[in-house]
Amino acid sequence: MNTELTYTEAMKLLEEISRNISSGELDVDQLAAKLKQAKELVEFCKQKLQAVEADVNQILNNEQ
Amino acid sequence: MEALSLYDLNLRVRSVLEDTLSEPVWVQAELSSVATRGLHCYLEFVQKAENGNTFIAKARGQIWANKWALIQPYFEQTTGQPLSPGMQVMVQVEVTFHEIYGYALNVLDINPTYTLGDIARRRQEILRQLETEGIINLNKELELPVPVQRIAVISAEGAAGWGDFQHQLVNNEYGLAFDVQLFPAVMQGERVEPTIIEALNQIAAEQDRWDVVVIIRGGGATSDLTGFDTLALAENVAQFPLPVITGIGHERDDTVLDLVSHTRVKTPTAAAEFLIHLGVEQLQRIDSLRASITDAALQLLHQQQMRLERVTGRIPSLWELYKTNHLHRLDTSLSELQNTIRTILDRQHHRLELVSTQLDAADPVRIYRLGYSVVRKDGRAVRDASMLRPDDEVEITMERGTAKARIQ
Numbered sequence: 001m002n003t004e005l006t007y008t009e010a011m012k013l014l015e016e017i018s019r020n021i022s023s024g025e026l027d028v029d030q031l032a033a034k035l036k037q038a039k040e041l042v043e044f045c046k047q048k049l050q051a052v053e054a055d056v057n058q059i060l061n062n063e064q
Numbered sequence: 065m066e067a068l069s070l071y072d073l074n075l076r077v078r079s080v081l082e083d084t085l086s087e088p089v090w091v092q093a094e095l096s097s098v099a100t101r102g103l104h105c106y107l108e109f110v111q112k113a114e115n116g117n118t119f120i121a122k123a124r125g126q127i128w129a130n131k132w133a134l135i136q137p138y139f140e141q142t143t144g145q146p147l148s149p150g151m152q153v154m155v156q157v158e159v160t161f162h163e164i165y166g167y168a169l170n171v172l173d174i175n176p177t178y179t180l181g182d183i184a185r186r187r188q189e190i191l192r193q194l195e196t197e198g199i200i201n202l203n204k205e206l207e208l209p210v211p212v213q214r215i216a217v218i219s220a221e222g223a224a225g226w227g228d229f230q231h232q233l234v235n236n237e238y239g240l241a242f243d244v245q246l247f248p249a250v251m252q253g254e255r256v257e258p259t260i261i262e263a264l265n266q267i268a269a270e271q272d273r274w275d276v277v278v279i280i281r282g283g284g285a286t287s288d289l290t291g292f293d294t295l296a297l298a299e300n301v302a303q304f305p306l307p308v309i310t311g312i313g314h315e316r317d318d319t320v321l322d323l324v325s326h327t328r329v330k331t332p333t334a335a336a337e338f339l340i341h342l343g344v345e346q347l348q349r350i351d352s353l354r355a356s357i358t359d360a361a362l363q364l365l366h367q368q369q370m371r372l373e374r375v376t377g378r379i380p381s382l383w384e385l386y387k388t389n390h391l392h393r394l395d396t397s398l399s400e401l402q403n404t405i406r407t408i409l410d411r412q413h414h415r416l417e418l419v420s421t422q423l424d425a426a427d428p429v430r431i432y433r434l435g436y437s438v439v440r441k442d443g444r445a446v447r448d449a450s451m452l453r454p455d456d457e458v459e460i461t462m463e464r465g466t467a468k469a470r471i472q
Contacts, residue, residue, distance in 0.1 A: 003121060011393075015397070017401065018397055018400065018401050018404070021401060021404050021405060021408065022404050024408065028409075028412055031408065031409070035402070036398075040400050042394045042397070042398045044393075045390070049390055049391065051386055053383070053387060056379075056380075060376075060379060060380060
């Protein structure tokens with residue numbers, strides 16, 4: 001996974017994959033690969049959220 | 065021709081005078097000089113013409129020690145002033161004539177009320193004149209600058225009043241700083257007017273350097289205030305460009321100078337206290353402004369803190385909401401994707417099945433299984449019996465196996 005990808009970019013890719021698959025443009029041969037990529041993107045986004053949450057918690061705790 | 069000796073003549077004059085003016089008389093006159101020698105007081109009385117410039121009468125006089133010891137305190141206590149030149153007096157006199165010293169008035173009593181009345185009348189005249197000139201309130205109408213710190217003092221050098229004033233100002237308990245400079249003047253007698261006017265002129269020449277003028281003199285046991293009751297002095301003070309404060313050390317009544325000055329206090333010490341009071345007022349004003357600024361700032365700070373706390377307090381829940389939304393969105397998109405893919409796969413699967421069913425249906429084996437057979441002639445399926453002729457050889461394909469046959 002590209003480490004320079006931002007959360008928003010990852011979400012865009014995810015939505016694009018979703019759209020491609022839903023529209024039926026994709027070849028069946030590509031489905032599995034695309035699903036794999038989608039799962040990776042979701043995981044990436046979740047990790048980003050978790051990292052941000054850790055930061056947020058730390059910042060809030062420091063301020064108290 | 066017979067002639068009298070001078071001595072005889074003087075004796076005769078003396079006896080005439082003593083016979084005709086044997087009783088004491090009250091007389092009104094102006095003093096033109098006053099001098100004490102030993103315990104006696106020697107005077108000169110004059111009367112001026114109506115126009116005020118030429119003498120129309122003059123007489124020497126004296127108050128012997130036994131009378132002077134009574135008259136002096138009585139007069140000074142009543143009028144607040146010593147006998148002095150220029151003063152109008154009403155005195156009870158004995159007319160005397162001495163063979164050597166000549167005509168003289170021996171003062172037995174004095175009416176200080178007459179002098180007071182005269183002083184008051186002269187003051188009234190000066191005040192009327194100032195009013196006519198329209199300047200009587202000019203100095204009072206000046207505003208005291210803020211702060212009052214640069215003080216030009218008119219007083220007599222070495223006078224107790226000037227020392228008191230300085231001491232009081234310098235040692236003020238509030239730590240107020242004053243810039244004080246003395247402009248010396250004579251504070252008693254005839255030189256009061258010209259020297260004070262000279263000092264005022266010096267101050268006016270550098271008026272930007274000063275905030276106020278203070279005219280002070282120490283109050284002695286007796287005080288000669290006549291010098292302060294002159295029109296020229298009053299005009300100078302009334303029209304002076306800086307506020308003038310007077311503290312010329314007397315309790316009884318106000319001189320014209322006091323009436324035209326901006327502020328009048330009784331003593332030099334009181335003048336210093338007045339200036340200190342002005343400074344204290346400003347300090348209090350600053351303190352009160354500082355307090356209100358501090359209050360306002362604290363209040364503002366408190367409000368902003370509350371606002372900040374409210375906003376900060378909302379951050380965790382906002383974050384939770386944000387995170388939940390995004391997690392939900394991620395989960396949903398993934399599961400939707402999986403569903404979509406499943407649907408696609410299902411559909412493809414279904415299509416495959418359909419195709420294979422169709423293929424199955426088309427498979428001849430299935431027909432053979434039903435008991436049907438296919439007749440071929442020359443490798444081609446025979447669909448019409450008219451295509452066949454007797455003795456044609458055909459091939460019959462069944463579920464299991466193939467047989468050859470001949471058409472009859």
